[in-house]
Amino acid sequence: MLGRVLNTHQQWLCRQLADAGHAVDRQVAVADTADAIVQAVHEALGRADLVVTTGGLGPTSDDFTRQVIAGLFGLPLAEDPAAAAHIDRWFTDRGRVPPPGVRVQALVPAGATVLPNAHGTAPGLRLATRTTPPRWLVMLPGPPRELRPMFLEQVLPWIGSTFPAPAHSVCRTLRSTGIGESSVQALLSGPLTDLVSAGLEIGYCCRPGEVDIRFMARGAEAARLVAEAETRSRTELGPAVYGIDDDTLEAAVVGLLARRPATLSVAESCTGGLVASRITDVPGASAVFRGGAVVYSNDLKQQLLGVRGETLAAHGAVSEPTAREMAEGARRRLGSDFALALTGIAGPSGETAGKPVGTVFIALATPAATRVEHHLNRYDRGTFKQVASQQALELLRQHLVS
Amino acid sequence: MLGRVLNTHQQWLCRQLADAGHAVDRQVAVADTADAIVQAVHEALGRADLVVTTGGLGPTSDDFTRQVIAGLFGLPLAEDPAAAAHIDRWFTDRGRVPPPGVRVQALVPAGATVLPNAHGTAPGLRLATRTTPPRWLVMLPGPPRELRPMFLEQVLPWIGSTFPAPAHSVCRTLRSTGIGESSVQALLSGPLTDLVSAGLEIGYCCRPGEVDIRFMARGAEAARLVAEAETRSRTELGPAVYGIDDDTLEAAVVGLLARRPATLSVAESCTGGLVASRITDVPGASAVFRGGAVVYSNDLKQQLLGVRGETLAAHGAVSEPTAREMAEGARRRLGSDFALALTGIAGPSGETAGKPVGTVFIALATPAATRVEHHLNRYDRGTFKQVASQQALELLRQHLVS
Numbered sequence: 001m002l003g004r005v006l007n008t009h010q011q012w013l014c015r016q017l018a019d020a021g022h023a024v025d026r027q028v029a030v031a032d033t034a035d036a037i038v039q040a041v042h043e044a045l046g047r048a049d050l051v052v053t054t055g056g057l058g059p060t061s062d063d064f065t066r067q068v069i070a071g072l073f074g075l076p077l078a079e080d081p082a083a084a085a086h087i088d089r090w091f092t093d094r095g096r097v098p099p100p101g102v103r104v105q106a107l108v109p110a111g112a113t114v115l116p117n118a119h120g121t122a123p124g125l126r127l128a129t130r131t132t133p134p135r136w137l138v139m140l141p142g143p144p145r146e147l148r149p150m151f152l153e154q155v156l157p158w159i160g161s162t163f164p165a166p167a168h169s170v171c172r173t174l175r176s177t178g179i180g181e182s183s184v185q186a187l188l189s190g191p192l193t194d195l196v197s198a199g200l201e202i203g204y205c206c207r208p209g210e211v212d213i214r215f216m217a218r219g220a221e222a223a224r225l226v227a228e229a230e231t232r233s234r235t236e237l238g239p240a241v242y243g244i245d246d247d248t249l250e251a252a253v254v255g256l257l258a259r260r261p262a263t264l265s266v267a268e269s270c271t272g273g274l275v276a277s278r279i280t281d282v283p284g285a286s287a288v289f290r291g292g293a294v295v296y297s298n299d300l301k302q303q304l305l306g307v308r309g310e311t312l313a314a315h316g317a318v319s320e321p322t323a324r325e326m327a328e329g330a331r332r333r334l335g336s337d338f339a340l341a342l343t344g345i346a347g348p349s350g351e352t353a354g355k356p357v358g359t360v361f362i363a364l365a366t367p368a369a370t371r372v373e374h375h376l377n378r379y380d381r382g383t384f385k386q387v388a389s390q391q392a393l394e395l396l397r398q399h400l401v402s
Numbered sequence: 403m404l405g406r407v408l409n410t411h412q413q414w415l416c417r418q419l420a421d422a423g424h425a426v427d428r429q430v431a432v433a434d435t436a437d438a439i440v441q442a443v444h445e446a447l448g449r450a451d452l453v454v455t456t457g458g459l460g461p462t463s464d465d466f467t468r469q470v471i472a473g474l475f476g477l478p479l480a481e482d483p484a485a486a487a488h489i490d491r492w493f494t495d496r497g498r499v500p501p502p503g504v505r506v507q508a509l510v511p512a513g514a515t516v517l518p519n520a521h522g523t524a525p526g527l528r529l530a531t532r533t534t535p536p537r538w539l540v541m542l543p544g545p546p547r548e549l550r551p552m553f554l555e556q557v558l559p560w561i562g563s564t565f566p567a568p569a570h571s572v573c574r575t576l577r578s579t580g581i582g583e584s585s586v587q588a589l590l591s592g593p594l595t596d597l598v599s600a601g602l603e604i605g606y607c608c609r610p611g612e613v614d615i616r617f618m619a620r621g622a623e624a625a626r627l628v629a630e631a632e633t634r635s636r637t638e639l640g641p642a643v644y645g646i647d648d649d650t651l652e653a654a655v656v657g658l659l660a661r662r663p664a665t666l667s668v669a670e671s672c673t674g675g676l677v678a679s680r681i682t683d684v685p686g687a688s689a690v691f692r693g694g695a696v697v698y699s700n701d702l703k704q705q706l707l708g709v710r711g712e713t714l715a716a717h718g719a720v721s722e723p724t725a726r727e728m729a730e731g732a733r734r735r736l737g738s739d740f741a742l743a744l745t746g747i748a749g750p751s752g753e754t755a756g757k758p759v760g761t762v763f764i765a766l767a768t769p770a771a772t773r774v775e776h777h778l779n780r781y782d783r784g785t786f787k788q789v790a791s792q793q794a795l796e797l798l799r800q801h802l803v804s
Contacts, residue, residue, distance in 0.1 A: 001416050001420070001426045001428075002416060002417070002420045002426075002573060002605075002618065003412075003413050003414065003415070003416030003417025003418070003420050003421075003426075004413075004575055004605075004607070004614070004616055005413065005607050006408075006410065007409060007412055007413065008408065010405075010409055010431060011405050011407065011408045011409065012405065013405070014403050014404060014405030015404070015405025015406070016405070017405070018403070018404045018405050019405075023433075024403040024404075024405075024433075025403075025432075025433070025438075026403075026430060026431070026432050026438075026442070027430070027431040027432075028428060028430050028431075029412060029428070029429040030429075031426075031427070032605060036428075040428070058608075059583065059584045060583060060584070060587045060606040061587065061591070061598075061604060062603075062605045099582075099584040099587075099588040100588055101588070101591075102584050143608065143609075145610070145781070145785070171406075180501075181460065181461065181462060182462070182501040183501050185461065185463065185501075185503070186501040189503075196463075201464075202463060202464065203404075203464045204460075204462040204464060205406070205407050206460075206545065207545075208547070212406070214406055266696075268675075271679070271682075272679050272681065272682025272683070272687070273670075273675030273676065273678030273679035273682065273694055273696065274675065274679040274682075275675070276670075276674050276675030276678075276679075277673070277674050277675035277676040277678075277679045277787070279674065280673075280675065280676075280696075280698065280748075280787075281674070281783065281787070283749075283751070283783055284751075285674070285698070286698050286699075289674075289698050290698060290699055290702060291696045291697045291698045291699060291702040291706070292675055292694075292695075292696035293694075293695060293696070293706070294678040294694035294695070294696070295693045296682065296687070296688050296691050296692060297688075297693060299737075300692060300693040300736060304706070304736075333705075334702060334706075335701075335702075346682075348685055349685070349686075379547070381685055383547070385679070385682075385683070
């Protein structure tokens with residue numbers, strides 16, 4: 001509630017539950033106070049069959065979810081011997097003495113099921129209300145690398161065996177680039193009308209330069225409705241659709257290069273390594289990615305990439321000819337079939353006459369020719385880097401699919 | 403609720419409100435259905451003086467927050483001429499014809515105040531309940547680059563003039579690395595006891611390799627309590643504290659280099675450009691950062707950095723001697739005072755005998771000597787890259803502060 005931490009739990013948990021067919025009704029975040037936690041959990045148990053809490057189970061003084069929930073349920077807390085032994089072992093295995101107070105994490109409300117934590121010290125807990133039928137509360141530790149395996153290995157299977165199987169549902173997201181949100185909907189709304197009448201739900205999510213189109217349906221016809229929506233959308237949107245679900249533009253590019261097969265190198269100034277980093281986020285990128293040069297200084301542009309001094313003097317580092325020579329130099333010197341180069345002004349300072357902050361030249365060198373695009377990305381520094389890297393990857397992708 | 407989109411609104415809005423001294427009581431996310439939206443807004447207006455909604459104001463068929471809120475308040479919708487003209491101009495300025503249906507965004511509930519959107523087509527809206535005193539609902543568009551300036555320029559000043567000034571509050575986060583969460587608390591709890599008794603609130607947040615310690619206090623003594631807590635904590639934690647609030651490790655490193663002054667270059671294999679990209683996220687990095695080589699292939703390690711073929715043959719690409727030669731080669735060839743080099747196995751494949759996935763060698767070359775660290779980061783590929791880049795930046799930072 002102080003805005004110091006980004007909540008990634010909501011997306012991850014909702015995704016796991018939705019993929020298993022369960023409808024998530026609501027997500028609530030409250031302050032780290034006993035009253036706020038008790039009130040939110042109490043309300044949630046009045047609304048849902050299962051309530052999942054995250055965080056507040058650790059060893060520090062601001063971790064008191066365990067205590068206030070025991071109070072809400074009217075249950076005494078007692079140390080669980082197995083949980084206490086696990087905590088001791090966690091530290092001794094790492095050659096450390098258990099710090100004072102760390103064993104508070106082994107306290108368990110009477111009757112609760114302990115969910116062992118293979119990746120940390122705080123176990124999770126599962127409790128049932130005394131109502132008929134019972135409602136359930138599952139408490140998970142906050143760190144994602146502890147929460148995620150615990151949820152997948154211990155909670156999701158238990159949900160499957162405890163609650164009635166949900167209506168079959170199918171969800172698919174098409175990821176597109178280069179067409180605006182309104183235009184995407186204008187292209188799709190006519191062709192999908194009958195599917196929407198039959199129960200297809202459509203959602204749109206747009207980011208700079210990208211639109212996701214999400215299809216969802218439930219019941220016996222779900223798979224057919226979603227598949228038909230995907231087919232018709234691909235017909236309307238053509239190569240603007242670069243992938244589905246969790247596909248990324250960089251994964252699409254790596255996949256296209258691997259199919260040829262062909263290799264890539266990059267030369268980056270303003271994006272400072274982000275294009276290379278995105279490409280190497282893709283498992284298996286090493287089969288197609290040769291490497292990159294991050295050339296923040298003019299002399300490195302000359303030394304590593306062979307950009308000519310006359311070009312820099314006549315046109316400046318941020319120019320069409322410099323981008324062209326960077327890409328051609330990277331392709332030649334790093335020995336790849338394709339090369340991308342970016343030079344621009346990420347800001348906040350660096351504006352020069354005729355070249356405002358946000359200016360970027362993006363070059364693609366291929367075996368046949370070099371093409372240079374000019375964009376003006378008027379964003380903060382981080383968004384500028386993200387959008388410019390997106391434009392570079394899309395420039396290459398369009399070449400590879402054309 | 404389907405887990406397809408990360409919610410960044412909560413952190414950003416809570417941060418702005420907390421920094422202005424306002425307490426945020428609760429954050430709620432619900433499904434894109436009329437019932438869920440109406441119920442959540444109705445409940446929230448029963449609990450808070452001000453409710454802020456985000457999203458659902460756009461032009462597509464899943465955007466109906468405007469309509470259901472008008473229904474909840476019993477207000478008719480009518481097109482606002484200025485908002486409609488803005489939408490038309492938005493498209494004609496960009497050489498496009500307004501797509502069908504886009505003018506739905508100009509519909510305004512009777513009596514609502516229109517918040518113009520300088521960065522998109524959907525205006526925000528402000529409404530009061532008919533109670534005494536009124537409670538307020540502010541509706542903002544979902545895209546962050548539209549929501550954020552609208553909130554800062556039109557909502558926050560209005561909050562300041564509409565609601566009583568809140569109790570003065572002070573918040574400060576210390577960012578630390580290299581000490582675990584329990585150990586940080588064990589070091590701090592004694593020295594801070596009297597400050598906690600006087601009203602200081604302490605929160606901890608840990609990520610792999612990092613612990614944030616957050617201090618918060620309200621009232622006349624707030625600034626003194628927080629400043630005293632910071633001073634004592636810095637005494638206990640020493641150089642483990644690398645910054646405050648939104649400081650990043652990369653910004654700390656760039657600042658330390660600029661103060662010497664000294665320059666840096668990087669040579670990356672397994673992190674694929676991420677270290678360079680993080681450094682160039684810092685405005686002004688060009689004053690200290692020379693550039694980098696992303697060398698995914700063995701021949702580029704030799705060609706760009708001068709790593710010897712014998713070294714690669716005898717020890718392999720992922721080895722202490724290769725990391726050393728990469729760093730020394732980057733320092734020499736890219737012409738910097740310091741150089742960082744990383745070579746490792748990000749996974750999921752690539753494991754070799756004696757070198758499991760997660761292995762990384764990190765070298766720091768200085769004018770005097772080269773030091774190499776070995777870590778085993780058993781994480782997914784993305785977290786491996788993040789943690790290894792963190793370890794490299796920390797290796798350099800510890801050298802610069804020692």
